[in-house]
Amino acid sequence: MRAWQLSQQLCQLFALVGMMSLRRLRYLSDQDSILGQSQPLVMQQQYGYHQTMNDEPDLSRLARTIGDPTRIQMLALLMEGRALTAKELAYGTDIKPATATAHLRQLVDDKLLDMTSQGRHKYFRLASPEVARLIESLMVFAPKRQRTGPANNNDAICTARFCYDHLAGKLGTRLTEVLLERGLLQTDDGTFLLSEQGETWFEDFGIDTRQLQKSRRQFAYPCLDWSERRDHLAGALGATLAKRMVELGWLTRSKHSRVVGITPEGRSALAEQFGIALHHE
Structure with missing residues (x-):
């Protein structure tokens, strides 16, 4: 399975989630119109005091992070459970070390990877078994590629x-x-x-x-x-x-x-x- 196929499938999955949420909101709006209610579509009480829908998990950010072909390749390389250095991950994804560092920073910031330092080296691993479970689950949805070798x-x-x-x-x-x-x-x-x-x-x-x-x-x-x-x-x-x-x-x-x-x-x-x-x- 190629990285771009998995990233494309992930984006499609999140798009589907977004469409389902939008349809639900439209349904609620239609019901309010039918009943003659003028209450706001999503009330503050539904999400707690001083909360809005923006306090929900940011799925679009996660989709952007994992949807990048290089970053999904890095996550796949770490699926065996070992910790790898930035240099090893750069080599495995065929990019320059400086570029790899930027991608790894994004993955760490979004809590998909953990980073530990040993001497002059920084090692990266999946942040939790749940991250591995997410990637493995996405592979189920990704289309199989045809064998060429x-x-x-x-x-x-x-x-x-x-x-x-x-x-x-x-x-x-x-x-x-x-x-x-x-x-x-x-x-x-x-x-x-x-x-x-x-x-x-x-x-x-x-x-x-x-x-x-x-x-x-x-x-x-x-x-x-x-x-x-x-x-x-x-x-x-x-x-x-x-x-x-x-x-x-x-x-x-x-x-x-x-x-x-x-x-x-x-x-x-x-x-x-x-x-x-x-x-x-």
């Missing part, structure tokens, strides 16, 4: 990749399906709940779920996968499960890609313990 890279990222810090692609969705089928996880109003059997299983797997549930981060929830169009496991539990599989030597991180490598040991373990067979390195 080797299919290997595209197949690899669709088979197994990191979505911020949890597993996505065929591997992520299949794992989630197995956890649900075995009753280790249960769905509940847009989130995942851990069963007693699941708590025991994750503990045996080396994951302290009770400690995870005490963290400020949302414990477990479904994240719609852009390539599979099905849910994969996100949240603190999804991130820790991915980390544990890396620690066990089942999976490996790519240095400059979101693609997840699956080791021979990992292939055997995934097949034996989860009944999952994947066919790429």
Whole structure:
């Protein structure tokens, strides 16, 4: 998926939101006319004292920020959960470092990125898992591009990749399906709940779920996968499960890609313990 396609889709999405809001306001205005009321279209009391509609979240600013092709590329590069320097992001987006700095400042100002300093270097990462969830969700709406070159890279990222810090692609969705089928996880109003059997299983797997549930981060929830169009496991539990599989030597991180490598040991373990067979390195 190209950056310009994603930015175009985002702009279309925000335009749709704006049209829906405008239609709602026009409807209210028409109702007032029919009833012979002369009250203002949106009263101050609806938004609190000294508040107006301008105090609502500024969706147009967010659309402008993410809709820029360079900035959406930067966000995509950071989707694997690692922190990168301005120089690395400039190289990855094929722009000059000075230009990259201006784009990064905008992303930090709009709370999409966090910046930390170490010595002479400044490192940038996604501000939260929610930002990654936003980008992944937009990828679901973005049109698929036609292949013009080797299919290997595209197949690899669709088979197994990191979505911020949890597993996505065929591997992520299949794992989630197995956890649900075995009753280790249960769905509940847009989130995942851990069963007693699941708590025991994750503990045996080396994951302290009770400690995870005490963290400020949302414990477990479904994240719609852009390539599979099905849910994969996100949240603190999804991130820790991915980390544990890396620690066990089942999976490996790519240095400059979101693609997840699956080791021979990992292939055997995934097949034996989860009944999952994947066919790429």
